[in-house]
Amino acid sequence: MTYPETLDWMFNQLPMYQKQGASAYKEDLTNTILLANHLHNPEKEIKTIHVAGTNGKGSTSHFLASILQEAGYKTGLYTSPHLKDFRERIKIDGEDISEDFVVSFIAQNKSFFEENQLSFFEMTVGLAFDYFHQEKVDIAIIEVGLGGRLDSTNIITPLLSVITNIGMDHVQFLGNTMKKIAFEKAGIIKPNIPVVIGEYTSETKPVFEKKASETQSEIFFASDIIQETYPSVLLGDYQKQNKKTVLQAIRVLQSQNQFQISEENIKDGFWNVVKNTGLQGRWQQLKEAPKVICDTAHNKHGLEIVINQVNNQKFDNLHIVLGVVNDKDLDDVLPLFPKNAIYYFCRPDIPRGLDASTLQQKATSFGLNGKVYNSVTEAYKNALENASESDFIYVGGSTFVVAEIL
Numbered sequence: 001m002t003y004p005e006t007l008d009w010m011f012n013q014l015p016m017y018q019k020q021g022a023s024a025y026k027e028d029l030t031n032t033i034l035l036a037n038h039l040h041n042p043e044k045e046i047k048t049i050h051v052a053g054t055n056g057k058g059s060t061s062h063f064l065a066s067i068l069q070e071a072g073y074k075t076g077l078y079t080s081p082h083l084k085d086f087r088e089r090i091k092i093d094g095e096d097i098s099e100d101f102v103v104s105f106i107a108q109n110k111s112f113f114e115e116n117q118l119s120f121f122e123m124t125v126g127l128a129f130d131y132f133h134q135e136k137v138d139i140a141i142i143e144v145g146l147g148g149r150l151d152s153t154n155i156i157t158p159l160l161s162v163i164t165n166i167g168m169d170h171v172q173f174l175g176n177t178m179k180k181i182a183f184e185k186a187g188i189i190k191p192n193i194p195v196v197i198g199e200y201t202s203e204t205k206p207v208f209e210k211k212a213s214e215t216q217s218e219i220f221f222a223s224d225i226i227q228e229t230y231p232s233v234l235l236g237d238y239q240k241q242n243k244k245t246v247l248q249a250i251r252v253l254q255s256q257n258q259f260q261i262s263e264e265n266i267k268d269g270f271w272n273v274v275k276n277t278g279l280q281g282r283w284q285q286l287k288e289a290p291k292v293i294c295d296t297a298h299n300k301h302g303l304e305i306v307i308n309q310v311n312n313q314k315f316d317n318l319h320i321v322l323g324v325v326n327d328k329d330l331d332d333v334l335p336l337f338p339k340n341a342i343y344y345f346c347r348p349d350i351p352r353g354l355d356a357s358t359l360q361q362k363a364t365s366f367g368l369n370g371k372v373y374n375s376v377t378e379a380y381k382n383a384l385e386n387a388s389e390s391d392f393i394y395v396g397g398s399t400f401v402v403a404e405i406l
Contacts, residue, residue: 003099006106007086010120031118032152035126038112042133046076047258048156049249052144052185053164053198055302056242059234059282060164060198061143063246066276067269068139069093071261076132076140078153080124083280083403090128094277097131105130121145125152139259147174149187159256161188161217162249163208164242165199167301168332182207194218194252198245222248232270236283236295238305243270281402283309289389291315294406296399298324300332306396307336315392319383322363323347323376323401326354333397334366341394342386343370344379348400376404 001009036043051061058079065077075093082088087096105127106113113123125145132140142158144151166182174184182204189195189211197208200221212219222245229243250266253259273279283306286292291313297306310318318341324330325348345360347353356372363370373379383393395405 001103001107003103006103009110010086010106010123028150029152029155031116031122032125032155034116035112035118035122036129036155038109039126039130042129043156045133046129046137047139048142048158049139049160049162049253050142050144050153050156050158050188051162051164052148052151052188053162054167054181054185054299055297056164056198056238056245057143057162058296059236059239059242059279060162060245060249061141062273062277062279063232063242063270064162064249065091065094065141066273067246067250067261067266068141068259069276070269070272071259071265073138073259074136076128076135076137077277078125078128078132078140079143080121080145081399083399083406088278089124090131091277092132092135092137094275096278097127101131102127119152122152144185144188147184147187149184151188154188157190158193159258160249160252161190161193161195162245163188163195163197164245165301166201166204167299168329178203179207183211186211189215189217191215192217194220196220196222196245196249196252198222199241220248220252230267230270233272233274234279234282236306237309238297238302239282246270280406281399284402284406286395286405287384287393290319290384290387290391290393292384292393292395294395294402296402297396298328298333298398300329300336303333303336303396307338310392310394311338313392315390316388317342317391319344319387319391319393320370321346321376321379321383321393321395321401321405322359322370322397323356323379324354324359324397325350325352325400327352328354328398330359330362334363334368337363337366337368339367341368341370342383343368344373344383345370346373346376346379346401348376348398349404350400353398353400376401380405 068075090097226244281296323346345356
């Protein structure tokens with residue numbers, strides 16, 4: 001199979017949360033363990049840092065990778081979902097995995113995947129571990145896909161676990177309270193492996209402390225320890241907390257004496273994160289006049305910070321290009337959006353995309369008014385045409401909306 005054919009096979013034949021939602025979520029790690037054994041357990045041959053959390057785990061993972069790259073280490077980075085190309089999920093020193101490696105990995109293991117009905121995510125995790133092992137990375141940053149305890153990535157024993165924060169998202173899988181969600185995320189905490197917690201609440205802190213106590217893991221609450229960090233090209237307000245989490249994680253890594261990381265490396269890692277890793281879609285500016293910002297925030301916890309930042313911008317008129325997926329709790333997120341904006345409702349081009357007319361109807365009940373467009377591209381084009389140079393355009397609501405305009 002060619003690379004496009006290989007991707008089609010991966011995307012279309014097997015369940016994938018990104019496209020299907022609930023049916024792609026597995027209730028245990030049996031398949032992942034089966035695959036790891038089939039691949040001769042490459043995950044046991046690499047040093048890793050494991051990153052979970054409701055929001056910020058992508059930025060946090062990229063910051064960590066950037067700092068380690070600045071320190072001269074060959075650094076693997078596994079994240080999800082991708083924005084433009086599947087290969088973005090698996091990188092070494094900011095370079096995407098090659099098409100050839102993806103094609104040959106799938107070809108070599110296709111019959112095993114079919115026989116055992118492995119999911120898209122399980123295959124991709126296996127691919128990442130195999131690639132990082134074959135390429136002999138010094139360390140790999142592994143971002144959890146969904147939850148933690150039952151996530152396919154949770155077969156590693158990392159040097160360090162990181163949990164950025166807990167918010168109400170994916171409640172259909174992880175539970176409908178902060179405590180239940182925290183319990184799932186805390187599932188990445190391993191015996192005698194230190195854990196860094198980014199943000200906590202009175203509900204989630206005891207959950208983390210209990211799990212860390214059970215596993216005899218040293219626990220660090222970054223927001224209580226770190227006061228100052230370094231500047232970064234990432235200007236989203238939410239990065240302030242992510243940077244504290246990253247700095248505390250690096251401090252723990254430094255104390256383990258396995259990696260030599262200087263203050264200069266940390267400083268440069270924060271500043272050069274986009275250049276080093278190719279991170280996109282985090283309060284990313286696309287145009288100057290009118291100013292256009294896109295952001296992948298898509299749940300209440302993330303959108304609260306982003307919309308607050310939008311409201312603090314200077315502009316004559318505000319234009320918002322908005323699309324969401326169909327399992328989004330609109331009663332939760334729509335009240336966050338400003339009523340004084342012109343809305344361009346659209347549907348992200350994936351099977352889970354919510355119909356734009358449905359979104360418009362619901363949004364109108366919250367006092368958010370605008371027109372429906374046939375595609376994200378058309379909505380964005382109209383926003384650009386309608387905006388004057390002193391206006392502000394925000395594009396978001398879903399990772400997939402942002403992906404279509406980058």
